[in-house]
Amino acid sequence: MSLSAAEVWERLLLRARAELPESTYRTWLEPTEALALDGDTIVIGAPDQFAADWNESKHAALLASFGPVALGHPVAVTFKVHEDRKKRAQMDFLVEPPPAPARDSGLGTRDSGAGRVASPESRVPTQQRVVSAPLNPRYTFDHFVIGKSNDVAAAAALGAAQAPGKVYNPLFIYGDTGLGKTHLIQAVAHALLERNPHTRVTYVNTEQFTNEFVAAIQGRTTLDFRRRYRETDLLLVDDVQFLRGKETTQEEFFHTFNAIYEAGRQICLTSDRPPKEIPGLEGRLVSRFEWGMVTNVDLPEFEHRVAILRKKAELDHLESSIPDEVIEFIAEHVTSSVRELEGSIIKLLAFASLKHKDITIELAREALRDKIRSEDAIGIGTRDSGLGTRGGLGSRVYTASPTTKFAQHAALSVMTIQQMVAAEWGVTPEGLQSKTRTKTLTTPRQVAMLLCRELLGLQLVEIGNAFGGRDHSTVIHSLERAAEMIGEDERFRARVEKVRGMLETLRT
Numbered sequence: 484m485s486l487s488a489a490e491v492w493e494r495l496l497l498r499a500r501a502e503l504p505e506s507t508y509r510t511w512l513e514p515t516e517a518l519a520l521d522g523d524t525i526v527i528g529a530p531d532q533f534a535a536d537w538n539e540s541k542h543a544a545l546l547a548s549f550g551p552v553a554l555g556h557p558v559a560v561t562f563k564v565h566e567d568r569k570k571r572a573q574m575d576f577l578v579e580p581p582p583a584p585a586r587d588s589g590l591g592t593r594d595s596g597a598g599r600v601a602s603p604e605s606r607v608p609t610q611q612r613v614v615s616a617p618l619n620p621r622y623t624f625d626h627f628v629i630g631k632s633n634d635v636a637a638a639a640a641l642g643a644a645q646a647p648g649k650v651y652n653p654l655f656i657y658g659d660t661g662l663g664k665t666h667l668i669q670a671v672a673h674a675l676l677e678r679n680p681h682t683r684v685t686y687v688n689t690e691q692f693t694n695e696f697v698a699a700i701q702g703r704t705t706l707d708f709r710r711r712y713r714e715t716d717l718l719l720v721d722d723v724q725f726l727r728g729k730e731t732t733q734e735e736f737f738h739t740f741n742a743i744y745e746a747g748r749q750i751c752l753t754s755d756r757p758p759k760e761i762p763g764l765e766g767r768l769v770s771r772f773e774w775g776m777v778t779n780v781d782l783p784e785f786e787h788r789v790a791i792l793r794k795k796a797e798l799d800h801l802e803s804s805i806p807d808e809v810i811e812f813i814a815e816h817v818t819s820s821v822r823e824l825e826g827s828i829i830k831l832l833a834f835a836s837l838k839h840k841d842i843t844i845e846l847a848r849e850a851l852r853d854k855i856r857s858e859d860a861i862g863i864g865t866r867d868s869g870l871g872t873r874g875g876l877g878s879r880v881y882t883a884s885p886t887t888k889f890a891q892h893a894a895l896s897v898m899t900i901q902q903m904v905a906a907e908w909g910v911t912p913e914g915l916q917s918k919t920r921t922k923t924l925t926t927p928r929q930v931a932m933l934l935c936r937e938l939l940g941l942q943l944v945e946i947g948n949a950f951g952g953r954d955h956s957t958v959i960h961s962l963e964r965a966a967e968m969i970g971e972d973e974r975f976r977a978r979v980e981k982v983r984g985m986l987e988t989l990r991t
């Protein structure tokens with residue numbers, strides 16, 4: 484099957500979107516368009532010379548590296564100015580904004596791939612531009628694998644899609660990073676758009692909402708901002724935990740929420756934690772977020788991970804090239820998130836393609852060695868380690884690449900951290916693992932948890948398990964408290980650094 488230039492470009496962009504920061508993607512790659520496919524070279528049009536040069540130097544090599552996985556063969560990517568576009572761009576500035584902006588958001592069609600790549604909206608001035616970020620065409624209910632860890636969230640999302648603005652309004656989905664929150668809320672949008680392509684959908688993350696609001700204040704265009712946000716049938720907002728501490732934005736968001744809610748339209752929100760646990764979120768927003776349905780997505784268990792991997796292989800037509808035993812091997816060893824599972828498949832395919840080898844367990848072991856964690860050193864069985872809990876802070880806050888760090892330094896273990904911290908604070912490791920909550924124990928326990936996170940890169944669930952089965956919000960609180968104490972108290976910080984220094988020497 485030979486693909487058209489647009490299809491090739493769409494596949495490469497899908498990968499690029501997962502790799503690059505959203506702002507980079509939207510600024511540089513979204514306004515491009517596939518112009519021609521010449522053998523294994525794809526020629527991409529950029530709106531001006533600067534964008535063409537920038538993309539050529541910054542992104543061409545990265546995009547080309549996706550070829551073997553995305554297309555099954557190498558590809559060269561080259562950028563040039565899109566002459567037609569250059570002429571049209573001048574005119575776009577003169578065009579009146581559409582009367583109901585969201586209606587023509589480029590989301591109105593299911594094949595948003597084309598709209599995303601060459602969206603004319605991206606060239607009109609900010610105050611006229613449709614607010615919505617593009618939907619990912621793969622984030623549909625069909626592509627979502629339901630299991631114990633997400634069945635309630637999936638059922639609620641389906642409910643919202645079937646009866647928008649009714650029972651599940653707002654729909655608030657929370658959970659650790661990479662577990663399908665965005666996928667589910669976008670699936671609601673796809674389902675509504677399929678039923679009615681004129682549905683006005685607005686999808687933004689909280690940062691975008693905040694930035695646009697600030698720009699509107701500065702540009703004295705808040706009325707326009709409000710109109711654009713409120714004239715929507717479905718509002719999807721990602722990562723509302725980032726509203727914390729932003730009082731003016733919260734005020735604006737409150738009114739946006741009310742306007743849409745009172746009009747009987749659907750709102751879907753995501754966060755890394757439940758509304759009540761978002762520090763600095765106004766009470767009236769907390770209570771509104773809880774009006775409809777608050778539900779979470781957890782880490783999938785082993786069988787669920789296998790099913791997700793099979794689905795991914797099926798969608799990419801890779802069922803025949805990835806044997807079942809390799810799928811099970813990945814599912815057994817990559818437990819931290821669905822995003823990591825997807826990343827593992829991509830990495831394995833790229834590795835196999837570079838080495839010209841068939842995909843076997845041995846090859847997977849080699850390709851994924853930085854993702855495969857040593858269960859002995861953590862003291863947690865990998866098949867079970869992802870069960871029944873959810874994360875909170877996620878890797879966004881503690882930014883090190885956890886599994887990589889951990890695998891490289893397997894000589895460090897939870898036990899050694901507990902022993903060293905216990906020795907420094909004059910308590911026992913058993914005390915740190917116990918439920919006892921005296922200050923003598925809670926402080927070193929919080930420090931040990933923080934070091935487990937930072938040095939071993941453990942997930943919240945794993946830390947909770949290693950410290951007497953504590954739930955994720957307790958772990959989040961402990962990490963935050965330890966970080967606070969380190970920031971506030973010089974002597975405390977020196978003590979933690981001393982233990983950290985000793986632990987660092989254990990690294991192989």
Ligand SMILES: Nc1ncnc2c1ncn2[C@@H]1O[C@H](COP(=O)(O)OP(=O)(O)OP(=O)(O)O)[C@@H](O)[C@H]1O
Nearest residue numbers: 626627628659660661662663664665666791821822
């Ligand atoms: N149950 C699932 N079935 C199929 N794919 C899934 C499932 N859960 C997650 N995914 C996939 O995993 C990737 C990450 O999902 P998504 O972006 O929705 O995570 P998220 O929870 O919103 O993460 P973040 O908080 O970091 O934004 C996506 O490619 C998504 O399609």
